[in-house]
Amino acid sequence: MVSPIEDQIAEVFWIQKSSLSRLKNTTHKERIDKLRSIEKYMISHKKELFDALYDDFKKPSSEVILAELLGVKREIDHICAHLKSWMKPQKVVTPLLLLGTQGYVQMEAKGMCLIIAPWNYPFNLAICPLLLAIAAGNAVMLKPSELSPATSTFIKKMITSLFDRSEVAVFEGDVAVSTCLLDQKFDHIFFTGSPMIGKLVMKAAAEHLTSVTLELGGKSPAIIGPHADIEASAQKIAWGKFLNNGQTCIAPDYVYVHEKHYFAFLEALEKSVNSFYNPDKKGVQQSKDYARIVNSRHFSRIMNLVEDAKLHGANVLFGGDTDEQDCFIAPMVLTNCHHDMKIMQEEIFGPILPILVYKDEQEIIDKLAREEKPLALYIFSENEEFTQHILKNTSSGGVVVNDCLIHYGHGELPFGGVNNSGIGKTGGKYGFIEFSNQKSVLIQHSRMMKFLYPPYQLKVRWM
Numbered sequence: 272m273v274s275p276i277e278d279q280i281a282e283v284f285w286i287q288k289s290s291l292s293r294l295k296n297t298t299h300k301e302r303i304d305k306l307r308s309i310e311k312y313m314i315s316h317k318k319e320l321f322d323a324l325y326d327d328f329k330k331p332s333s334e335v336i337l338a339e340l341l342g343v344k345r346e347i348d349h350i351c352a353h354l355k356s357w358m359k360p361q362k363v364v365t366p367l368l369l370l371g372t373q374g375y376v377q378m379e380a381k382g383m384c385l386i387i388a389p390w391n392y393p394f395n396l397a398i399c400p401l402l403l404a405i406a407a408g409n410a411v412m413l414k415p416s417e418l419s420p421a422t423s424t425f426i427k428k429m430i431t432s433l434f435d436r437s438e439v440a441v442f443e444g445d446v447a448v449s450t451c452l453l454d455q456k457f458d459h460i461f462f463t464g465s466p467m468i469g470k471l472v473m474k475a476a477a478e479h480l481t482s483v484t485l486e487l488g489g490k491s492p493a494i495i496g497p498h499a500d501i502e503a504s505a506q507k508i509a510w511g512k513f514l515n516n517g518q519t520c521i522a523p524d525y526v527y528v529h530e531k532h533y534f535a536f537l538e539a540l541e542k543s544v545n546s547f548y549n550p551d552k553k554g555v556q557q558s559k560d561y562a563r564i565v566n567s568r569h570f571s572r573i574m575n576l577v578e579d580a581k582l583h584g585a586n587v588l589f590g591g592d593t594d595e596q597d598c599f600i601a602p603m604v605l606t607n608c609h610h611d612m613k614i615m616q617e618e619i620f621g622p623i624l625p626i627l628v629y630k631d632e633q634e635i636i637d638k639l640a641r642e643e644k645p646l647a648l649y650i651f652s653e654n655e656e657f658t659q660h661i662l663k664n665t666s667s668g669g670v671v672v673n674d675c676l677i678h679y680g681h682g683e684l685p686f687g688g689v690n691n692s693g694i695g696k697t698g699g700k701y702g703f704i705e706f707s708n709q710k711s712v713l714i715q716h717s718r719m720m721k722f723l724y725p726p727y728q729l730k731v732r733w734m
């Protein structure tokens with residue numbers, strides 16, 4: 272008889288705990304071998320992975336290559352190239368007062384780590400944090416999302432065939448499983464998902480004073496400046512928005528376009544969408560390059576946002592064909608939008624792009640100062656002064672000037688949000704640090720620092 276999930280979790284937790292000292296003392300070579308074994312499995316089983324992601328929400332194979340396989344491969348290569356130096360003790364300069372001592376920072380595995388992943392890039396967003404946790408020498412319990420069940424099963428099969436459960440264990444399931452996992456006293460929790468669930472995870476972590484990395488979401492705006500290249504901006508925004516059917520945490524959620532470019536931008540946007548997803552005029556639903564909404568609950572959630580927007584005066588400029596059975600919504604652009612609409616208050620996470628017009632960038636800066644800080648901000652401008660003005664007067668997890676999404680693939684830049692869009696950073700060294708305790712080590716010799724001990728000789732006039 273299979274024991275209840277809470278017993279299974281507790282059992283694995285204690286098995287992993289007893290392997291911590293072995294794991295934290297592994298060499299960089301041993302850790303690299305583990306990462307390469309994931310890479311090898313992923314490549315030799317890629318057909319299964321393509322099928323799983325297609326089953327989950329018809330993720331196009333090119334997008335699987337780009338955002339899942341290459342994303343993971345790039346992270347593995349980056350970690351393998353740098354791990355030895357990240358693990359080395361980092362010597363620090365000795366202050367005058369402590370002359371004769373030696374100080375250094377030693378990266379030490381945090382220990383028991385929990386990773387909770389979302390469904391939208393279900394392989395990449397479960398495996399990339401896992402790579403970093405392994406690189407830092409931790410034991411890991413991983414919970415993929417129940418909304419992408421075929422990919423979750425693939426991940427479980429892969430991990431079970433590569434790792435002993437004393438090192439990495441996968442628990443599939445929904446909130447009930449997450450809740451049981453969160454009851455354990457982990458040393459670090461890495462959560463990727465919505466701000467609402469992020470708060471619950473942080474509350475659970477607070478019970479044990481466990482550190483957290485929260486990779487969350489929200490509304491990431493794109494701003495088209497008065498000196499933007501309109502054709503290029505429209506293409507890049509169309510790609511960033513409709514990739515993965517708009518279900519990307521850093522997708523441009525909505526666009527602020529300068530009034531002088533309003534009509535040209537809308538025209539260029541429609542042209543871009545058609546050239547991407549409807550080049551032969553057979554309809555977007557026939558495109559092999561367009562994913563689906565993950566399930567009917569999200570389909571209804573998105574359509575309710577559209578209905579509310581229309582009720583409050585929004586116009587559908589183009590797109591919006593739907594097929595509920597197929598969880599299909601064609602790329603839709605809404606004009607005449609304003610901030611009182613629900614669609615301008617909630618993260619859209621679907622293929623709907625509201626457009627707002629502005630005259631002066633100060634309007635945008637003032638508005639953004641009143642909103643939650645976005646995960647990403649996109650500025651399209653060929654004018655340095657405009658770009659710097661926005662950069663210096665807004666706060667967001669990341670900024671890309673004249674493009675969308677591509678900062679995620681930059682191994683040397685930290686990736687993450689601020690406050691409501693996230694806490695902590697990931698990607699390369701930044702992710703390795705999240706999974707490590709930066710331990711200060713100070714080595715003194717038998718020499719005494721007599722001035723520290725009573726009877727004190729320090730005189731007030733020394734100050």
Ligand code: NAD
Nearest residue numbers: 388389390415416445446449464465468486487488489520
């Ligand atoms: P979600 O918050 O609904 O779920 C994420 C994970 O949490 C899933 O594994 C789910 O099973 C689990 N979960 C759900 N309810 C829980 C609860 N009550 N307690 C504990 N765990 C619970 O998010 P989602 O729908 O899977 O993903 C979409 C969200 O994730 C969006 O907001 C998006 O912006 C964000 N996201 C952020 C990033 C990033 O890197 N910052 C990447 C992808 C997605």
